[in-house]
Amino acid sequence: MSGQLVTSTVPAGAVVQWGFLTITVANLIVILTMIVVFVLAILLPFPADRDEEGS
Amino acid sequence: MSRTDPAAPMRAGSHDSWTRALSGWIEGLVPKGQWLPDRQPAYVASWIYVFGVACLASLVVVIASGLVLTFGGITWWHTNSFGHFVNSMHLWSVELFFATMVIHLWGKFFMAAWRGHRGMTWATGALAFFGSLGTAFTGYLIQTNFDAQWISTQAKDGLNAAGVGAYFNVMNVGQMVLWHVSFLPLVVGVIVGLHLLLVRRRGVVPPIGAESPVGVESPVAAEPSGASAPPETSGPGAAAAPPGAARPTAGVSAQEVGS
Numbered sequence: 641m642s643g644q645l646v647t648s649t650v651p652a653g654a655v656v657q658w659g660f661l662t663i664t665v666a667n668l669i670v671i672l673t674m675i676v677v678f679v680l681a682i683l684l685p686f687p688a689d690r691d692e693e694g695s
Numbered sequence: 696m697s698r699t700d701p702a703a704p705m706r707a708g709s710h711d712s713w714t715r716a717l718s719g720w721i722e723g724l725v726p727k728g729q730w731l732p733d734r735q736p737a738y739v740a741s742w743i744y745v746f747g748v749a750c751l752a753s754l755v756v757v758i759a760s761g762l763v764l765t766f767g768g769i770t771w772w773h774t775n776s777f778g779h780f781v782n783s784m785h786l787w788s789v790e791l792f793f794a795t796m797v798i799h800l801w802g803k804f805f806m807a808a809w810r811g812h813r814g815m816t817w818a819t820g821a822l823a824f825f826g827s828l829g830t831a832f833t834g835y836l837i838q839t840n841f842d843a844q845w846i847s848t849q850a851k852d853g854l855n856a857a858g859v860g861a862y863f864n865v866m867n868v869g870q871m872v873l874w875h876v877s878f879l880p881l882v883v884g885v886i887v888g889l890h891l892l893l894v895r896r897r898g899v900v901p902p903i904g905a906e907s908p909v910g911v912e913s914p915v916a917a918e919p920s921g922a923s924a925p926p927e928t929s930g931p932g933a934a935a936a937p938p939g940a941a942r943p944t945a946g947v948s949a950q951e952v953g954s
Contacts, residue, residue, distance in 0.1 A: 670794070678798050681742035688740075 725895040736898070738905045743806075746799035747894075753792035754887065758880070760785040765876055769868070770839050789831060796824060808900040816897055819890040826883040833875035836865055847871075 654665045738744075763781045764771065772782035800820070809817040836847050847865040854860045864870055 670790075674794050674798055677794075678743075678801050681746070681798065681802070684742055686740045686742055 724892060729895050729898075732895075736901065738901050739899055741902075743802040744899065746795045746802060750792060750795040750799050751887070751891070753788050753795055756788035757785065757792055758884075760788060761876065761880070769837050769872060773839065789834070793827070793831070796827065800824065803900070806900060806902060810900060811897065813893070813897045813900055816890065816893040816900075819886055819893060823883060823886045823890055826879065826886055830875060830879040830883055833871045833879060836871040837868060837875055839868070 656663055656665060656668055760781050764778070764785060767775065767778050767781075771778035773779075803817070803820070832850075836843050836850075850865045851860060854863060854865060863874075
């Protein structure tokens with residue numbers, strides 16, 4: 641065989657299928673992380689101003 | 696008094712020159728002290744209010760890294776390690792830009808941030824989102840790799856079916872580069888600028904539980920001339936903060952403007 645088939649070395653990402661919905665694991669992780677950050681932003685207390693703490 | 700008299704003092708407050716009129720117009724766009732305020736309402740002391748400026752900070756990095764990439768060209772990052780670093784910085788700042796923008800959008804949606812004459816603030820934010828989608832899309836198309844080829848060949852069918860393929864040809868790398876680095880950033884930049892202006896003009900929206908009394912929620916709506924808004928030191932929820940917020944900053948009312 642004179643030629644060699646050139647193939648991509650980048651593997652296809654894993655996907656999650658749920659009915660008609662298909663999403664890559666990478667995108668799912670990003671979306672879930674955003675939801676977690678959103679919830680934490682609502683729940684976590686904001687640090688008080690250092691100058692105001694003493695007063 | 697002669698206009699040619701070099702010793703003639705300029706009349707303060709008059710709009711007899713276009714520069715003075717322009718200066719007055721710019722000053723009147725937002726209430727006094729609100730272009731770069733050093734104090735904010737107490738309810739802003741919450742993490743959910745951070746994502747708007749985080750989005751803006753990401754956009755600054757996106758633009759700065761994108762400007763550096765323009766010097767090397769669109770294939771630079773394949774052959775140069777510094778180019779690869781800048782390209783990665785461009786990519787990840789865009790990821791951060793979109794993540795913070797979407798969280799900002801969620802926060803403002805559940806806060807009904809269009810209240811208090813802030814409809815245009817909401818609308819310009821939505822337009823900035825859609826404009827950013829188009830800019831990111833053209834960015835994917837000019838990566839000069841298999842990913843870009845795949846996306847462009849898939850997208851062309853949809854765009855041709857919509858009848859816009861002749862004017863917006865995703866298979867034309869030159870056209871996509873120019874859309875990505877000139878037209879679309881200009882559009883997004885102008886919309887974001889308008890959005891920021893409206894945020895400064897109308898003030899940061901209060902949480903639903905900290906609703907301001909009717910008539911004083913919007914500083915500009917109360918005083919169209921741009922004069923400072925009446926300080927709101929009392930009223931329903933004036934010092935209330937959203938869940939997770941720190942205690943209200945002492946001496947900062949819900950509508951207190953910068954000193």
